[in-house]
Amino acid sequence: MKLIVGNKNYSSWSLRAWLALSLTGTSFEEELLPLDTPEFYERIKLLSPAGRVPVLIDGDLAVWDTLAIIEYLAERFPDAGLWPADPHARAHARSICAEFHSGFPDLRGQFPMNLRREPAPHPKGATADRDTARVREIWTTCRSRAGDGGPFLFGAFSAADCFYAPVVTRFLTYCLDMSETERAYAEAVMAHPLMQAWCADAAKETAVVDADEV
Ligand SMILES: N[C@@H](CCC(=O)N[C@@H](CS)C(=O)NCC(=O)O)C(=O)O
Structure with a gap:
């Protein structure tokens, strides 16, 4: 898996997805796109139709939007306890x-x-x-x-x-x-x-x- 994130100092949505993915214990790659730069917009449009970070890449699947990413991870890693059991x-x-x-x-x-x-x-x-x-x-x-x-x-x-x-x-x-x-x-x-x-x-x-x- 690969997670596309923004600047770690500023990107709160990236932090959320990164924490969730890290909690699953799976190994993953990160790609950091510097927010507010031409490079960001060039690259993100190839990765997500929404044009924002975070984006989770799993094989040929791209999942964007933090809540969707977390739900995808909770399904993919049911034993990670991302959501409370009760x-x-x-x-x-x-x-x-x-x-x-x-x-x-x-x-x-x-x-x-x-x-x-x-x-x-x-x-x-x-x-x-x-x-x-x-x-x-x-x-x-x-x-x-x-x-x-x-x-x-x-x-x-x-x-x-x-x-x-x-x-x-x-x-x-x-x-x-x-x-x-x-x-x-x-x-x-x-x-x-x-x-x-x-x-x-x-x-x-x-x-x-x-x-x-x-
Ligand atoms: N609803 C989105 C919000 C994502 C978002 O706003 N990301 C910001 C960085 S924290 C972004 O990509 N900004 C770049 C832009 O809007 O051009 C989510 O939950 O992931």
Whole structure:
């Protein structure tokens, strides 16, 4: 398999798919396309009709769009535990992933993922308040239901954490308010070996994407 990703410093959707693919334990190649460059647009149009990263290549099949990639991986690697085993928890996990995938425009627009940015508060519009409050509610609800199975949204690290890991980085980068429970979740995500590996690669990058430097 091959995963086409964008700059690791900025590409939150790439991070989600990369985490999910890494969780399956399968070996895969990566191809990094530098966002916002002619090279990106030249190459991506050969790989995906949607023209965006991430794209998963499996033989002659291309799967694009993060949610579709994660669902494909969950079917292809049923033992990887990408979704929680319990049907109710699984439905809940799918709901919060779909909710993020189709929503939170103000949080995404005002607080782009930017892993190397020095953490500092950043002014927040009232519309983003609603988004950050809802993210916090999601994390708190999941953590209160997760019990002792692990420090992540559904205990063990799952597709839901793949989805919310880039959101964790935004909360930390832009010093957004978090309760103790939410901060403990954020710390667990950042300490995960896969997050550490992605962030280490991101730290080596030098390209600047102006649109994501708010
Ligand atoms: N809905 C898509 C969003 C993908 C997306 O917006 N990717 C960004 C990078 S994080 C991208 O490819 N941007 C390049 C562009 O839009 O030209 C998904 O879930 O994968």
